[in-house]
Amino acid sequence: MSRTCWSCDEEVGASLVCNACHKVQPPLDLNPFDRFEIPSHPSVDQGNLRKKYLEMQAALHPDRFVSKTKEEQLYAHQQSEAFNNAFVVLRDPTKCLESLLKGEKLPPDDPETLMEVMDLYDQIDSLSDKDDLCALEQKTSEKRALVLGICIKAFEETNKKILLQDFKKLQFFEKILITLKEKIHRLS
Ligand SMILES: [Zn+2]
Known part of the structure:
Protein backbone atom coordinates (compact mmCIF):
# COMPACT_ATOMS: atom_id res chain seq x y z
CA MET A 1 0.00 0.00 0.00
CA LEU A 101 -15.62 -14.59 10.06
CA LYS A 102 -16.61 -10.93 10.12
CA GLY A 103 -19.30 -10.27 7.51
CA GLU A 104 -20.15 -13.97 7.05
CA LYS A 105 -23.79 -14.93 7.21
CA LEU A 106 -24.32 -17.45 10.01
CA PRO A 107 -26.64 -20.41 9.39
CA PRO A 108 -30.00 -20.72 11.19
CA ASP A 109 -29.98 -22.40 14.61
CA ASP A 110 -30.13 -26.14 14.46
CA PRO A 111 -32.79 -27.64 16.79
CA GLU A 112 -30.38 -30.05 18.48
CA THR A 113 -28.04 -27.24 19.55
CA LEU A 114 -30.96 -25.12 20.73
CA MET A 115 -32.23 -27.98 22.89
CA GLU A 116 -28.78 -28.44 24.41
CA VAL A 117 -28.47 -24.71 25.08
CA MET A 118 -31.92 -24.47 26.68
CA ASP A 119 -31.17 -27.51 28.79
CA LEU A 120 -27.96 -25.89 30.04
CA TYR A 121 -29.78 -22.66 30.99
CA ASP A 122 -32.41 -24.73 32.83
CA GLN A 123 -29.64 -26.45 34.75
CA ILE A 124 -28.07 -23.12 35.67
CA ASP A 125 -31.46 -21.86 36.90
CA SER A 126 -32.13 -24.94 39.00
CA LEU A 127 -28.71 -25.14 40.65
CA SER A 128 -28.04 -23.13 43.79
CA ASP A 129 -25.01 -24.94 45.13
CA LYS A 130 -21.69 -23.35 44.21
CA ASP A 131 -19.87 -26.67 43.78
CA ASP A 132 -22.58 -27.95 41.43
CA LEU A 133 -22.35 -24.77 39.39
CA CYS A 134 -18.54 -25.03 39.26
CA ALA A 135 -18.87 -28.62 38.06
CA LEU A 136 -21.27 -27.50 35.35
CA GLU A 137 -18.85 -24.71 34.42
CA GLN A 138 -16.06 -27.26 34.08
CA LYS A 139 -18.22 -29.50 31.90
CA THR A 140 -19.30 -26.56 29.73
CA SER A 141 -15.68 -25.39 29.34
CA GLU A 142 -14.75 -28.84 28.11
CA LYS A 143 -17.58 -28.75 25.58
CA ARG A 144 -16.48 -25.31 24.43
CA ALA A 145 -12.92 -26.60 23.95
CA LEU A 146 -14.28 -29.47 21.88
CA VAL A 147 -16.33 -27.15 19.65
CA LEU A 148 -13.37 -24.78 19.33
CA GLY A 149 -11.26 -27.71 18.15
CA ILE A 150 -13.86 -28.52 15.50
CA CYS A 151 -13.91 -24.88 14.39
CA ILE A 152 -10.12 -24.72 14.06
CA LYS A 153 -10.02 -27.97 12.07
CA ALA A 154 -12.86 -26.75 9.82
CA PHE A 155 -11.00 -23.47 9.33
CA GLU A 156 -7.83 -25.30 8.29
CA GLU A 157 -9.79 -27.55 5.94
CA THR A 158 -11.75 -24.51 4.66
CA ASN A 159 -14.95 -26.39 5.44
CA LYS A 160 -17.08 -23.28 5.73
CA LYS A 161 -20.35 -25.06 6.43
CA ILE A 162 -19.02 -26.83 9.54
CA LEU A 163 -17.02 -23.76 10.52
CA LEU A 164 -20.02 -21.40 10.56
CA GLN A 165 -22.28 -23.96 12.20
CA ASP A 166 -19.87 -24.71 15.01
CA PHE A 167 -18.79 -21.12 15.41
CA LYS A 168 -22.39 -20.37 16.29
CA LYS A 169 -22.33 -23.20 18.80
CA LEU A 170 -19.11 -21.79 20.23
CA GLN A 171 -20.77 -18.41 20.75
CA PHE A 172 -23.63 -20.12 22.61
CA PHE A 173 -21.17 -21.81 24.95
CA GLU A 174 -19.33 -18.53 25.54
CA LYS A 175 -22.60 -16.87 26.59
CA ILE A 176 -23.55 -19.80 28.83
CA LEU A 177 -20.14 -19.63 30.50
CA ILE A 178 -20.58 -15.92 31.19
CA THR A 179 -23.99 -16.62 32.80
CA LEU A 180 -22.45 -19.41 34.85
CA LYS A 181 -19.53 -17.28 36.01
CA GLU A 182 -21.91 -14.48 37.03
CA LYS A 183 -24.05 -16.83 39.08
CA ILE A 184 -20.99 -18.41 40.72
CA HIS A 185 -19.67 -14.92 41.47
CA ARG A 186 -22.98 -13.91 43.10
CA LEU A 187 -22.79 -16.96 45.38
CA SER A 188 -19.19 -16.26 46.45
ZN1 LIG B 1 8.43 11.47 7.80
Whole structure:
Protein backbone atom coordinates (compact mmCIF):
# COMPACT_ATOMS: atom_id res chain seq x y z
CA MET A 1 0.00 0.00 0.00
CA SER A 2 1.04 3.56 -0.62
CA ARG A 3 0.82 6.38 1.91
CA THR A 4 2.96 9.37 2.71
CA CYS A 5 4.25 10.59 6.07
CA TRP A 6 2.00 13.24 7.68
CA SER A 7 5.08 15.23 8.64
CA CYS A 8 7.67 15.01 5.84
CA ASP A 9 5.68 13.56 2.88
CA GLU A 10 8.09 10.64 2.38
CA GLU A 11 6.56 7.31 1.37
CA VAL A 12 5.79 5.29 4.55
CA GLY A 13 3.49 2.51 3.31
CA ALA A 14 2.11 0.52 6.25
CA SER A 15 5.10 1.32 8.51
CA LEU A 16 4.54 2.38 12.09
CA VAL A 17 7.36 4.94 11.93
CA CYS A 18 8.59 7.07 9.01
CA ASN A 19 12.05 5.98 7.87
CA ALA A 20 13.00 9.53 6.95
CA CYS A 21 11.87 11.63 9.94
CA HIS A 22 11.21 8.79 12.43
CA LYS A 23 7.79 10.12 13.39
CA VAL A 24 5.01 7.71 14.41
CA GLN A 25 2.26 7.45 11.79
CA PRO A 26 -1.48 7.33 12.53
CA PRO A 27 -2.91 3.78 12.77
CA LEU A 28 -4.31 2.13 9.65
CA ASP A 29 -7.65 0.38 9.59
CA LEU A 30 -6.26 -3.18 9.87
CA ASN A 31 -7.63 -6.44 11.19
CA PRO A 32 -5.87 -7.70 14.36
CA PHE A 33 -3.79 -10.28 12.44
CA ASP A 34 -2.44 -7.75 9.94
CA ARG A 35 -1.81 -5.21 12.68
CA PHE A 36 0.54 -7.65 14.42
CA GLU A 37 1.77 -9.10 11.11
CA ILE A 38 0.90 -12.65 12.11
CA PRO A 39 -0.88 -15.38 10.11
CA SER A 40 -4.69 -15.12 9.89
CA HIS A 41 -5.48 -18.23 11.90
CA PRO A 42 -7.75 -18.79 14.93
CA SER A 43 -5.00 -20.37 16.98
CA VAL A 44 -2.32 -17.76 17.54
CA ASP A 45 1.25 -18.41 18.74
CA GLN A 46 0.80 -16.68 22.11
CA GLY A 47 4.53 -16.47 22.92
CA ASN A 48 5.29 -14.66 19.68
CA LEU A 49 2.22 -12.42 20.10
CA ARG A 50 3.20 -11.42 23.63
CA LYS A 51 6.75 -10.61 22.51
CA LYS A 52 5.49 -8.38 19.69
CA TYR A 53 2.95 -6.73 22.00
CA LEU A 54 5.55 -5.84 24.61
CA GLU A 55 7.87 -4.45 21.92
CA MET A 56 5.04 -2.26 20.61
CA GLN A 57 4.01 -1.04 24.03
CA ALA A 58 7.63 -0.12 24.80
CA ALA A 59 8.06 1.70 21.47
CA LEU A 60 4.78 3.60 21.92
CA HIS A 61 5.04 4.32 25.64
CA PRO A 62 3.88 7.88 26.50
CA ASP A 63 7.16 8.56 28.35
CA ARG A 64 8.96 8.44 25.01
CA PHE A 65 6.74 11.19 23.62
CA VAL A 66 6.64 13.80 26.40
CA SER A 67 9.02 16.13 24.55
CA LYS A 68 7.44 15.45 21.14
CA THR A 69 4.77 17.39 19.27
CA LYS A 70 1.06 17.06 20.02
CA GLU A 71 0.54 15.14 16.74
CA GLU A 72 3.18 12.58 17.62
CA GLN A 73 1.71 12.12 21.10
CA LEU A 74 -1.74 11.66 19.60
CA TYR A 75 -0.63 9.15 16.96
CA ALA A 76 1.44 7.18 19.48
CA HIS A 77 -1.61 7.02 21.75
CA GLN A 78 -3.88 5.95 18.88
CA GLN A 79 -1.40 3.31 17.75
CA SER A 80 -1.05 2.00 21.30
CA GLU A 81 -4.83 1.74 21.61
CA ALA A 82 -5.11 -0.03 18.26
CA PHE A 83 -2.48 -2.59 19.34
CA ASN A 84 -4.23 -3.06 22.70
CA ASN A 85 -7.56 -3.76 21.01
CA ALA A 86 -5.96 -6.19 18.56
CA PHE A 87 -4.15 -7.93 21.43
CA VAL A 88 -7.44 -8.53 23.28
CA VAL A 89 -8.81 -10.27 20.17
CA LEU A 90 -5.71 -12.33 19.41
CA ARG A 91 -5.47 -13.71 22.95
CA ASP A 92 -8.93 -15.25 22.65
CA PRO A 93 -9.56 -17.94 19.98
CA THR A 94 -13.31 -17.24 19.91
CA LYS A 95 -12.65 -13.54 19.28
CA CYS A 96 -10.11 -14.53 16.59
CA LEU A 97 -12.76 -16.59 14.83
CA GLU A 98 -15.21 -13.71 15.21
CA SER A 99 -12.71 -11.44 13.48
CA LEU A 100 -11.91 -13.98 10.74
CA LEU A 101 -15.62 -14.59 10.06
CA LYS A 102 -16.61 -10.93 10.12
CA GLY A 103 -19.30 -10.27 7.51
CA GLU A 104 -20.15 -13.97 7.05
CA LYS A 105 -23.79 -14.93 7.21
CA LEU A 106 -24.32 -17.45 10.01
CA PRO A 107 -26.64 -20.41 9.39
CA PRO A 108 -30.00 -20.72 11.19
CA ASP A 109 -29.98 -22.40 14.61
CA ASP A 110 -30.13 -26.14 14.46
CA PRO A 111 -32.79 -27.64 16.79
CA GLU A 112 -30.38 -30.05 18.48
CA THR A 113 -28.04 -27.24 19.55
CA LEU A 114 -30.96 -25.12 20.73
CA MET A 115 -32.23 -27.98 22.89
CA GLU A 116 -28.78 -28.44 24.41
CA VAL A 117 -28.47 -24.71 25.08
CA MET A 118 -31.92 -24.47 26.68
CA ASP A 119 -31.17 -27.51 28.79
CA LEU A 120 -27.96 -25.89 30.04
CA TYR A 121 -29.78 -22.66 30.99
CA ASP A 122 -32.41 -24.73 32.83
CA GLN A 123 -29.64 -26.45 34.75
CA ILE A 124 -28.07 -23.12 35.67
CA ASP A 125 -31.46 -21.86 36.90
CA SER A 126 -32.13 -24.94 39.00
CA LEU A 127 -28.71 -25.14 40.65
CA SER A 128 -28.04 -23.13 43.79
CA ASP A 129 -25.01 -24.94 45.13
CA LYS A 130 -21.69 -23.35 44.21
CA ASP A 131 -19.87 -26.67 43.78
CA ASP A 132 -22.58 -27.95 41.43
CA LEU A 133 -22.35 -24.77 39.39
CA CYS A 134 -18.54 -25.03 39.26
CA ALA A 135 -18.87 -28.62 38.06
CA LEU A 136 -21.27 -27.50 35.35
CA GLU A 137 -18.85 -24.71 34.42
CA GLN A 138 -16.06 -27.26 34.08
CA LYS A 139 -18.22 -29.50 31.90
CA THR A 140 -19.30 -26.56 29.73
CA SER A 141 -15.68 -25.39 29.34
CA GLU A 142 -14.75 -28.84 28.11
CA LYS A 143 -17.58 -28.75 25.58
CA ARG A 144 -16.48 -25.31 24.43
CA ALA A 145 -12.92 -26.60 23.95
CA LEU A 146 -14.28 -29.47 21.88
CA VAL A 147 -16.33 -27.15 19.65
CA LEU A 148 -13.37 -24.78 19.33
CA GLY A 149 -11.26 -27.71 18.15
CA ILE A 150 -13.86 -28.52 15.50
CA CYS A 151 -13.91 -24.88 14.39
CA ILE A 152 -10.12 -24.72 14.06
CA LYS A 153 -10.02 -27.97 12.07
CA ALA A 154 -12.86 -26.75 9.82
CA PHE A 155 -11.00 -23.47 9.33
CA GLU A 156 -7.83 -25.30 8.29
CA GLU A 157 -9.79 -27.55 5.94
CA THR A 158 -11.75 -24.51 4.66
CA ASN A 159 -14.95 -26.39 5.44
CA LYS A 160 -17.08 -23.28 5.73
CA LYS A 161 -20.35 -25.06 6.43
CA ILE A 162 -19.02 -26.83 9.54
CA LEU A 163 -17.02 -23.76 10.52
CA LEU A 164 -20.02 -21.40 10.56
CA GLN A 165 -22.28 -23.96 12.20
CA ASP A 166 -19.87 -24.71 15.01
CA PHE A 167 -18.79 -21.12 15.41
CA LYS A 168 -22.39 -20.37 16.29
CA LYS A 169 -22.33 -23.20 18.80
CA LEU A 170 -19.11 -21.79 20.23
CA GLN A 171 -20.77 -18.41 20.75
CA PHE A 172 -23.63 -20.12 22.61
CA PHE A 173 -21.17 -21.81 24.95
CA GLU A 174 -19.33 -18.53 25.54
CA LYS A 175 -22.60 -16.87 26.59
CA ILE A 176 -23.55 -19.80 28.83
CA LEU A 177 -20.14 -19.63 30.50
CA ILE A 178 -20.58 -15.92 31.19
CA THR A 179 -23.99 -16.62 32.80
CA LEU A 180 -22.45 -19.41 34.85
CA LYS A 181 -19.53 -17.28 36.01
CA GLU A 182 -21.91 -14.48 37.03
CA LYS A 183 -24.05 -16.83 39.08
CA ILE A 184 -20.99 -18.41 40.72
CA HIS A 185 -19.67 -14.92 41.47
CA ARG A 186 -22.98 -13.91 43.10
CA LEU A 187 -22.79 -16.96 45.38
CA SER A 188 -19.19 -16.26 46.45
ZN1 LIG B 1 8.43 11.47 7.80
